[in-house]
Amino acid sequence: MNMNFTGTPTGTGTGGNSLTTDLNKQFDLANMAWVGVAAAGVWIMVPGVGLLYSGMSRKKHALSLLWASMMTVSLVIFYWFFWGYSLAFSHTTRGNGFLGTLKFFGFKNVLGAPASVDSLPDILFAVFQGMFAAVTGALMLGGACERARLLPMMIFLFLWMTIVYSPIACWTWNAQGWLATLGSLDYAGGGPVHISSGHGALIYALILGKRNDPVAKSGMPKYKPHSVTSIVLGTVFLWFGWQFFNPGSAGNATIRAWYSAMNTNLAAAAGGLTWMFIDFFRFGGKWTTVGLCSGIISGLVGITPAAGFVPIWSSFVIGVVAGAGCNLATDLKNLLHIDDGLDVWALHGVGGSIGCVFTGIFAADYVNSTAGSYTTPIAGGWINHHWKQVGYQLAAMCSVIAWTVTCTTILLLSMNQVPFLRLRLKPEEEEMGTDEAQIGEFTYHEDTLYIPEPVRSKNSIAPPAEGIDDKIAQTVEEGGNSSTAESGVGFEEPQNEK
Numbered sequence: 001m002n003m004n005f006t007g008t009p010t011g012t013g014t015g016g017n018s019l020t021t022d023l024n025k026q027f028d029l030a031n032m033a034w035v036g037v038a039a040a041g042v043w044i045m046v047p048g049v050g051l052l053y054s055g056m057s058r059k060k061h062a063l064s065l066l067w068a069s070m071m072t073v074s075l076v077i078f079y080w081f082f083w084g085y086s087l088a089f090s091h092t093t094r095g096n097g098f099l100g101t102l103k104f105f106g107f108k109n110v111l112g113a114p115a116s117v118d119s120l121p122d123i124l125f126a127v128f129q130g131m132f133a134a135v136t137g138a139l140m141l142g143g144a145c146e147r148a149r150l151l152p153m154m155i156f157l158f159l160w161m162t163i164v165y166s167p168i169a170c171w172t173w174n175a176q177g178w179l180a181t182l183g184s185l186d187y188a189g190g191g192p193v194h195i196s197s198g199h200g201a202l203i204y205a206l207i208l209g210k211r212n213d214p215v216a217k218s219g220m221p222k223y224k225p226h227s228v229t230s231i232v233l234g235t236v237f238l239w240f241g242w243q244f245f246n247p248g249s250a251g252n253a254t255i256r257a258w259y260s261a262m263n264t265n266l267a268a269a270a271g272g273l274t275w276m277f278i279d280f281f282r283f284g285g286k287w288t289t290v291g292l293c294s295g296i297i298s299g300l301v302g303i304t305p306a307a308g309f310v311p312i313w314s315s316f317v318i319g320v321v322a323g324a325g326c327n328l329a330t331d332l333k334n335l336l337h338i339d340d341g342l343d344v345w346a347l348h349g350v351g352g353s354i355g356c357v358f359t360g361i362f363a364a365d366y367v368n369s370t371a372g373s374y375t376t377p378i379a380g381g382w383i384n385h386h387w388k389q390v391g392y393q394l395a396a397m398c399s400v401i402a403w404t405v406t407c408t409t410i411l412l413l414s415m416n417q418v419p420f421l422r423l424r425l426k427p428e429e430e431e432m433g434t435d436e437a438q439i440g441e442f443t444y445h446e447d448t449l450y451i452p453e454p455v456r457s458k459n460s461i462a463p464p465a466e467g468i469d470d471k472i473a474q475t476v477e478e479g480g481n482s483s484t485a486e487s488g489v490g491f492e493e494p495q496n497e498k
Contacts, residue, residue, distance in 0.1 A: 012091070015112030015121065023112030023121065031119050031252040035128050038248025041241050042131035046073045048237025049138040052293075053145070054443070055230025056342050058223050060433025061146040062230075062443040068153070072138040075154060079161050080130040081107055087166035089116050089129065089174055097178035099167050116175045117251035119374050128248060129169075135245075136165055136193045142344040143201030147211050147430050150438045152421045156411065160200060164407050168192045168400055184396035185363055185378065185389070187260065188249035190305025190356045191400040198349025199401050202340055203408040207416065208424050210339035212431065220334050221341065228289050235293040239268060242300050246307040256371040260307035263315040264300065267307075270319025271299020271326075278327050291327075294347065298326035301351035302358070309378070310362040318358050326351045349401075356397045360390035 007021030015023045024032075050069025054062045076084075086104035091113075093100050104110050107126070115125035137157055144153060169192045171179040179191075186192070213221035225231055246264045250257035275295025279288045302322025303315050310318070329346035333339065340346070363381035381389040415421045424430075429437035436442070 009112065012113055013109050015114075018112065026112070026114065027119065027121060028252070032121070032124055034253040034257070035120055035124055035248055035251065038244035039124075039128040039131050041244025042128070042135065042248065043073070043241075045131075045135050045238055045241030045245065046070075046138050048234045048241060049135065049142075050234070051230050051237060052234025052297075053142050053342055055227040055232075055234060056225045056290075057146055058433075059226040059444065060435055062226060062435065063439060063441060064150070064434035065142075065145075066443070067150075067439060068141050068144075069138050071150075071154060072141060072157060073134045075157055076134040076137045076161060077130055079158055080126070080133055084133060084161060084166055085110065085126045085130065087162070088169035089122075089125070091116075093170060093174060093176045097171065097174065097176045097181060100170050100174060116173060119252045125251075129173075132189055132193060132245075133161060133165060133169070136189075136197045137161055139193070139197035139344060139348055140200040140204070142342040143204030143340060144208065145205070145211075145339075145341040146434060147208055147425055148204075148423060148434075149425055150434075152415060152423050155421065156204075156415060156423075159411055159415075160408065163411065164196060164200060164404055165192065168196050168403060171399070172396070179396050179399070182392055182395065183379070183389070184392040185309055185359050185381075186305045186356070186396065187308040187359075188246045188304045190301075190352045190359070191396055194301050194304060194348040194352030195356065195397060195400045196404045198345045198347070198352060199404040200408045201342075201344035202338060202349060203405055204412065205340045205345075206338045207409070207412040208339075210337075211341065212427055220337070220339050223341070225290060231290055231293050235296055239296060239300065242268070246304060250308055250371060250374075252371065252374045254371045254374060256308055256368070256374075259312070259367060259370055262312055263303055263307040263310065266312060267299040267303035267315040267319035267322070268296045269299070270316045271302065271323035272296035274299075274320045274323030275327050278324060294343070295323040295327070298322045298347050298351045301326075301348055302355040304352070305355045306359040306362060309359055309364065309368055309381075311364055311367060311383075314358075314362040318355060318362070321358065322351045322354045325354050353397050353401075356393050357390060360393035363389060 005020060005022040007016050009016045009021055009023055009026050015021075015026070046069050050066045053065040053069070057065055083102060083105050085107070086102050087100045090100035090103045092103065104122075110122045110126055112121045112123070114120070115122045117125055120128075137160070140160065141153065141157065171177040172184070172186050172192050174180065211221045242264055243261060247257040247261040250260060272292050272295040275298060276287060276292045279291035280286065299319035299322050302318045306315070306318060326346050329350040330343050332346070333343075359381065361382045363378065364383045365378055365380040368378050368380075369375050379386040379389065412423060416423045425434065425437060
């Protein structure tokens with residue numbers, strides 16, 4: 001049956017009646033295809049964060065950090081559907097661009113009207129930006145490293161995304177947001193993603209207190225990563241995802257998207273090499289893999305707010321400065337007496353701040369204009385003799401830090417006063433490990449196994465095979481009542497009789 005589309009897109013609400021109006025004709029299909037693929041690429045960063053954090057932790061906590069990444073993407077997608085997208089990207093705002101309305105509550109009317117990035121429909125922009133929210137939440141939870149209870153963590157994450165992330169995303173990326181109208185520049189999330197998650201993690205670590213360490217009772221605990229392989233895999237996932245994270249933020253498939261891709265890769269390379277060389281001289285002439293991976297991530301974080309605004313040569317400078325700055329920032333936790341064991345603040349809080357300021361220095365109007373007809377004009381940064389731009393960037397950075405630190409502190413201290421929302425594990429649970437205490441499963445084989453399925457009755461078990469050892473056959477037959485069957489362990493493999 002051929003559809004007779006005679007209607008005209010309205011540009012508001014759902015964009016029109018999909019039965020009478022071809023909503024797609026407002027948009028370039030190539031742009032939509034690219035951003036849709038980019039959304040899937042950004043998603044892979046969330047398990048990448050889980051792998052990275054899991055590898056950096058001790059073995060007895062490794063699974064909980066993988067769990068946290070998958071929990072985060074699930075919970076944040078629900079939050080985004082429930083009211084997150086509406087609070088961040090509704091077409092009208094409250095408080096002079098402070099926060100969106102509930103116009104899109106439950107994705108009501110989210111369909112074919114142009115979004116804040118008007119080259120895309122609301123539904124596609126919502127999918128893409130939802131992945132950014134998930135990455136932000138996963139990064140922030142790194143502050144809970146090895147000592148947080150998981151139920152309060154889930155509740156805190158939902159509240160933090162609502163109270164902290166939604167306003168900051170609105171300020172920065174909503175066309176009516178107050179930072180956007182002020183003139184601050186943030187291409188792909190220096191403020192909403194990295195500065196907010198880094199400082200949120202710092203406060204989470206502060207409120208929880210330092211991990212129990214029987215050796216270093218006076219200083220910050222220092223444990224070797226249990227799996228450098230997981231760290232490398234996590235970094236691979238993240239760098240791969242960043243190929244979509246930054247270029248997809250152009251909102252179209254123009255030259256600007258691919259320009260930002262080259263900026264992204266060059267900054268990552270510069271950051272990785274810088275950190276690795278610094279560690280070579282600081283730590284006994286070793287070319288550390290963890291240092292290389294940390295530097296790559298610092299470079300990626302530093303270029304994120306700048307990738308679509310700055311010349312390619314400047315991305316090398318940003319990568320070097322971010323790699324060096326974040327490397328040195330890892331030592332500040334000892335001065336601050338905050339046990340940020342995964343260095344979320346050093347990499348994302350500091351790296352995002354460096355990138356934010358350098359965007360004001362290196363932003364160039366001719367780079368921004370590579371978007372062609374999709375260009376939103378900018379005055380540029382110091383390269384264009386627009387000296388005020390760094391001031392706008394500092395205003396954005398300070399406002400994001402202040403809002404994040406204040407709201408996160410109030411939220412965590414309030415939750416900790418509620419008995420069943422106590423934030424931290426008991427000392428004996430922490431010593432046991434989050435995996436065993438809170439999940440009952442393990443990343444690696446352990447002596448104690450928990451199998452989350454009902455114990456089978458003897459009637460559901462097939463008769464033992466002919467020739468099996470008598471003792472094993474008896475154990476299987478009595479499995480419904482035996483402690484061995486309940487634990488899921490203790491069965492031996494049948495031996496062939498000779």
